[in-house]
Amino acid sequence: MTTTIVLQQAINGIVLGSLYVLVALGLTLIYGVLVQINFAHADFVTLGAFAAYFFMHLVGLGYIPSIAVALIVGAAMGWLINASIFTPLRRKNNELLPLIATIGVSVMMQNLMLAWFGPIPYAFETEFSRHVIRFAGIFVSWQNVIIIVVSALTIALLYVFMKFTFLGKALRAVSQDRETAGLMGINPNFLIMLTFVIASALAGMGGAMLAPVLVLTPFAGTSVIVKAFAIVIIGGFGNVEGTILAGLIVGLIESYTTQFLNPGLIDIVVFALLLLMLAIRPTGLISERREENV
Amino acid sequence: MSATADGAAGEPLLRTQELQKNFGGVKAVSEISFDVPMGAIFAVIGPNGAGKSTLINLISGVYRPDAGSLSFDGVDLSTMPAHLRVRFGIARTFQKIRLFRQLTALDNVIAGFHVHHKIPAWQYLVHGAAFTADRRRCRDQAMQLLEFVGMSGRAHVPAGSLSYGEQRMLELARALATKPRLLLIDEPAAGLNAAEVDGLLDRIRSLRHGGTTVILVEHNMDLVMNVADRIMVMEYGRRLFEGTPAEVQKNPAVIAAYLGGELL
Amino acid sequence: MSETVFAQQWLGKATSSRARFLGYLTAVAVIVTLPLVFNDTYWRTNLTVCAINVLLAIGLDFILGYAGQLNLGHSAFYGLGAYVSTLLIVKLAVPFWLAFVAGVAFAGLAGTFLSLFAVRLRGHYLAIASLGFAVIVHQILLNWISLTQGPLGIYGIAPPPALVVDGTVIADFRNLTAFFYLVAGFALLSFLLLSQLVRSPVGETLTAIREDEVSAASLGINAAAWKVFAFGVGSAIAGAAGCFYASFVGTLVPDAFFITEAFNILAMVIVGGMGTLIGPVFGAVLLTILPEVLRGLGDLRLVVYGAALTFVVLFIPGGMAQAANAVGERLWRRRSA
Ligand SMILES: Nc1ncnc2c1ncn2[C@@H]1O[C@H](COP(=O)(O)OP(=O)(O)OP(=O)(O)O)[C@@H](O)[C@H]1O
Ligand SMILES: [Mg+2]
Numbered sequence: 001m002t003t004t005i006v007l008q009q010a011i012n013g014i015v016l017g018s019l020y021v022l023v024a025l026g027l028t029l030i031y032g033v034l035v036q037i038n039f040a041h042a043d044f045v046t047l048g049a050f051a052a053y054f055f056m057h058l059v060g061l062g063y064i065p066s067i068a069v070a071l072i073v074g075a076a077m078g079w080l081i082n083a084s085i086f087t088p089l090r091r092k093n094n095e096l097l098p099l100i101a102t103i104g105v106s107v108m109m110q111n112l113m114l115a116w117f118g119p120i121p122y123a124f125e126t127e128f129s130r131h132v133i134r135f136a137g138i139f140v141s142w143q144n145v146i147i148i149v150v151s152a153l154t155i156a157l158l159y160v161f162m163k164f165t166f167l168g169k170a171l172r173a174v175s176q177d178r179e180t181a182g183l184m185g186i187n188p189n190f191l192i193m194l195t196f197v198i199a200s201a202l203a204g205m206g207g208a209m210l211a212p213v214l215v216l217t218p219f220a221g222t223s224v225i226v227k228a229f230a231i232v233i234i235g236g237f238g239n240v241e242g243t244i245l246a247g248l249i250v251g252l253i254e255s256y257t258t259q260f261l262n263p264g265l266i267d268i269v270v271f272a273l274l275l276l277m278l279a280i281r282p283t284g285l286i287s288e289r290r291e292e293n294v
Numbered sequence: 295m296s297a298t299a300d301g302a303a304g305e306p307l308l309r310t311q312e313l314q315k316n317f318g319g320v321k322a323v324s325e326i327s328f329d330v331p332m333g334a335i336f337a338v339i340g341p342n343g344a345g346k347s348t349l350i351n352l353i354s355g356v357y358r359p360d361a362g363s364l365s366f367d368g369v370d371l372s373t374m375p376a377h378l379r380v381r382f383g384i385a386r387t388f389q390k391i392r393l394f395r396q397l398t399a400l401d402n403v404i405a406g407f408h409v410h411h412k413i414p415a416w417q418y419l420v421h422g423a424a425f426t427a428d429r430r431r432c433r434d435q436a437m438q439l440l441e442f443v444g445m446s447g448r449a450h451v452p453a454g455s456l457s458y459g460e461q462r463m464l465e466l467a468r469a470l471a472t473k474p475r476l477l478l479i480d481e482p483a484a485g486l487n488a489a490e491v492d493g494l495l496d497r498i499r500s501l502r503h504g505g506t507t508v509i510l511v512e513h514n515m516d517l518v519m520n521v522a523d524r525i526m527v528m529e530y531g532r533r534l535f536e537g538t539p540a541e542v543q544k545n546p547a548v549i550a551a552y553l554g555g556e557l558l
Numbered sequence: 559m560s561e562t563v564f565a566q567q568w569l570g571k572a573t574s575s576r577a578r579f580l581g582y583l584t585a586v587a588v589i590v591t592l593p594l595v596f597n598d599t600y601w602r603t604n605l606t607v608c609a610i611n612v613l614l615a616i617g618l619d620f621i622l623g624y625a626g627q628l629n630l631g632h633s634a635f636y637g638l639g640a641y642v643s644t645l646l647i648v649k650l651a652v653p654f655w656l657a658f659v660a661g662v663a664f665a666g667l668a669g670t671f672l673s674l675f676a677v678r679l680r681g682h683y684l685a686i687a688s689l690g691f692a693v694i695v696h697q698i699l700l701n702w703i704s705l706t707q708g709p710l711g712i713y714g715i716a717p718p719p720a721l722v723v724d725g726t727v728i729a730d731f732r733n734l735t736a737f738f739y740l741v742a743g744f745a746l747l748s749f750l751l752l753s754q755l756v757r758s759p760v761g762e763t764l765t766a767i768r769e770d771e772v773s774a775a776s777l778g779i780n781a782a783a784w785k786v787f788a789f790g791v792g793s794a795i796a797g798a799a800g801c802f803y804a805s806f807v808g809t810l811v812p813d814a815f816f817i818t819e820a821f822n823i824l825a826m827v828i829v830g831g832m833g834t835l836i837g838p839v840f841g842a843v844l845l846t847i848l849p850e851v852l853r854g855l856g857d858l859r860l861v862v863y864g865a866a867l868t869f870v871v872l873f874i875p876g877g878m879a880q881a882a883n884a885v886g887e888r889l890w891r892r893r894s895a
Contacts, residue, residue: 037682088872095681096628100828101871103821107864115857226693226817229686237682264701271690278675278687294347294356294388294772354776380778388776394769397762405762409778418758419751425758432759472777 004137009255015144016213017251018151022206023224024231024243025158026199032238033174033195035095036086039102042225043109044077044200048207049216050117053124063126067150067208074204075197081105082196087189113218124211147209154202155244162240171195226267227254230274305368307332307507308353308476313362315348322348324531326362330476330524335498335508337518339542340528341552346511347389349528350478353509354386355379366476381409383475387465387482389511395454399445399464402453403436406471439467444493458485466497476507483514495521519543527552582750589742593735602734606806608846609741610799615826615838616749617795622824623832624756625788626768628685631672631692632823635793637815639665639800641699641706644715644810654718658801665797666790668695673789677782692817699812711811715804731805741802748795753835755791764788765833825867831879840878 023045030038048070055066085105089098128142162168170186171194207221214220231250235242250270257266306329315323323345330336338346351357353364355376363372366382394402411432417425440446443463448456453464462482469477479498483491491514498508498521512518518525519539527534527548535541535548542548593602618632643661646652652660672691679687699706706712717731718740729736755761766774767781774781804810822845830841848866852859874880 031682035682037685085868085872092875094875096622097871097875099628099682099685100824101868103824104864104867104869104871107821107867108861109864111857111860111864115861222817226689230690233683233686262701264697267693267697268701271694274690275675275687275694278679278683292772294351294390294392356772356775375780376772376775377778377780380776386776388773392770392773394766394773396769397765401762401765404759405766405774405779406777408759408763408766411759413759418760419754421754421758428759468777 005259008138009259010252011138011140011144013252013255014248015147015251016254017248018148018155019206019210019213020224020227020231020251021155021244021247022151022202022209024228024235024247025155025240026202026206027228027232028235028238028240028243029171029195029199031232032240033171033192034086034090036098037102038081038086038196038199039099039225040077040081040105040109041102041200041203041228042221043106043113044074044203044221045207045210045224046113046216046218046221047077047109048074048204049124049211049214049220050113050122050207051204052208052211053122053216056126063128063146067205070208071201071205074207075201077204078196078198078200079193081200082193086192086196110218110222117218119217122211122216124216126212129212143212150205150209154205158198158202159240167191167194227270230270233274234277306330307334307367308509309365310353311363313349313352313364314360315345315352315357316360321531323352323359326528326531326533328526328533328536330507330509333502333505333507334523335502335510335521337510337512337522337525338528339512339515339518339525339552340534344528345531346528347480348531350386350389350480350509350511353476354384354478380472380474383473384478385469385472385474385476386478387462387469387480389480389484391458391461391465393453393461393464393468396452398450398452399440399456399460400433400436400449402464402468403439403471404432406468407432407435409472436467436471439470440464442470443467443497459487459490462486463490463494470501474506476509477501478509478511480511481513482510483512483517491517578753582746585746589739589746592742593738599734602738604846604850606734606738606741606802608843609738609745610803610806611823611826611842611846612745612839613741613748613799613802614796614823615830615842616745616752616835617792617799618823619792619827619830619832619835619838620752620756620795621788621792622827623834623838624761624764624768625785626764627673627785627788628681629688629789629792630685630824631688631690631695631817631820632793632796633815633817633820634672634688634692634695635665635669635796636800636803636819636823637695637699637812638668639797640804640810640815641800642797643801644712644804645705648712648715654716654805658718658798661801662794662797665800666794669789669793669796670786672793673786677785689817689820692815692820696812696816699815706810706812709811709813711809713809715808715810717805717808737806741806744798744802748798749835749839752791752795756835760784825863829867829870829877831877834879837877837879844878 023041027037027041030036030041051073052063052066052070055061055069056063081102085101086098089101126143128146131142133140133142133145162172167186171191174188174191210220210224214224227250231246232243234249235244235246253269253273254266257263257269261269308330309328311327313323313326314321326345326349328336338349340346348357352359355371355374355378359372363370365371366379366384369382371379371382394405397405411428413425413428414422437446437449440449443466445460445463445467448460453461456464462485466479466482469479482494486494495517498510501508510518510522522539524536525539525542526536527542527545529551534551535545537545592605596602596605614632614636617635618629621627621629621632639661642664643657646657646660647654672688675684675687700708702708717737720727720731721729729739731737731740756764763774763779763784766777766779767784771781803814826841826845827838828841829845830839831837845863849859849863852862855862870877876883
């Protein structure tokens, strides 16, 4: 009995964790390239969720195409925020200003969505929610199978893109050393724009898949982003492998805390882990320590 | 050159023994031992990446050595944090300029008086006579230091808006505000024009007259040969040679490795 | 961001002590007359909220604008001050002012605790750590139901006891005007003390740390210790604001100290002009009043609020202080031309 529960929660945790990974990877990509935080990333998640919801209900082409729509909406938002906030602020070379500007954008987006969609949670049911696979006492909905498959595929694709394509290599070069990217003959501004588009597309599609799991309100993104921040730090800012590992850990913590302790404790456990991490390894799970070159 | 430089008996002001610092696989500084006598001008030269700045960082406490020791005036400093070393009388400038860019030139120098304020704690909240006197004293001394580096006319300009040469001089003035016994200067002549280098030379000399010991890292050989009492040549983190300017210029290993045809 | 440099100079150092004395005199006069001008309950309530927000903003500005520590969790110290003092009063019948001192001390200690991390963290790491701290505090307030009653909240918190001298009541804090004078007076005193501090060598020391820690250390500055100091002071002031808030509103719910409150305080500091003390005072007043004025817009009022914040960062990053400075400089130039 207990092993079934442990296994069941492991699956729930991985489902949740892989969604957190999608959201956190976007933050990490942006941080790796720009050393900046986009606070409105949270609201791209929410917007992605609403886009998928309305596309499904108004157009009626089913869940999978609506994930693609959310992805496109996210990508568009990424382009927009880069062009309107990060590009103008870049020459100021200040770590605080873009963060605050995007907090402003976040407040704006949340309340615009509130005005349009209202405060009452939306029930996001898909054609896959009801179909459940039973296997040795464990229940897995088709919905969750889709989540795991799509996010695993996306993460794998991203990984292949970063490791093996020329553009991906250029992206990694910028994140390691901004000067060498220029030497590779690619406009760094284009790379930054591309990073925002990819990162925000991940947030949008993450939103479409989180929507059935979450309570979908205009503020849904906030609770996700706060965990995504924790994941990004636990994994080491800018570190892709660390982020994936940390995301899955946080997903598991969440499902086990819900099962064995109290759902109210989730954030406390996650952030206690974060503070502990910062106390012993401020550079994250996998990365090595570096001394500032003076 | 000077009597104190070579023949001084007893403890040197600074003594390093087998200092070592690695970055990953790079041995930036390895097995460096040398003595700097009180009152000397000790120059460190060597090709790019030789480990000169790393040595300055070890002496000033920005990095901890991986091995070896470092004593100043008989006190072991090897593990002492940078900010405490200032109280013992070690000050420095940076090769990559690190001024407080938003503060004015004057305020940069005033910040250098940090360890020398004489204000009773309560007067930080209720400014009294001692407070006002201290403020005036710091301001006057800061103005004098700016004058010393030839910048009294630029006191109220934000450091970030100064020219490159001015920024280098301001770093020097700021370091001097801590009233150092040992001053570490890392490539002060980089980016200066000939006239500015001459001014720098005069200033280093007059510092020595004032009793300050100087460790100078520099690529400008004219400056080094003119002002240094002793020179240490570094290559790949190691000491290649140490001696007087005349000895350095004659040493075949040094000529081969670094000076090349330049001085022959 | 050299725009702020000039703002700091014009508004900070350049003012003579006579000008400052006149400034404080004006401030006292304004505080005294405000509740007389706005004599309905609605606006008098807002006045006190303004004063509480001023406390929050100058405390955060000390940490963020002067010491340069990216604190995104100021709401935590605010909440801790409120809950600690209130619980002492409600559960243990501790006298108000003693509970006030305890609330301030507890918030200050919490800030000190958090800054022990800050000592090793830079920039965004600290931002997320402080955000995480605020999330933890909010969740604890929400989930420790036996102590805080969770989302149900604590009701019927009494105002501070009346000030009585020789049997005559001098100030009864059930009266909105008296309460406003109390908080505004405290805010003015805090401002005065902080302003003395930042015009002392402590000001240069903190700014030096903000600008470049390695450089600061090379001048003998113990950056770690000073960051702890700045955090301790700033969070203690937030604690005081929390104590006042609880006894003013009379009701405490954890959601009043959600992280969005930290963003609100941050917005006040930025819109006012961080790194000047006077800027965030005006920022706090503006951003308290603005949503009230925009109430007619319904849900859209926060949209305007967010847009205003973004606009300020993009176009006047030095905030109102920078704008005032630009105007002042132009006037000065015209006069001397
Ligand atoms: N913080 C650091 N992290 C990694 N490597 C470092 C660091 N600091 C120095 N190094 C490496 O150590 C070696 C010595 O560097 P250092 O800056 O001391 O040389 P230098 O003699 O001052 O050279 P230059 O004349 O160019 O200033 C170099 O290979 C450099 O890349
Ligand atoms: Mg160097």
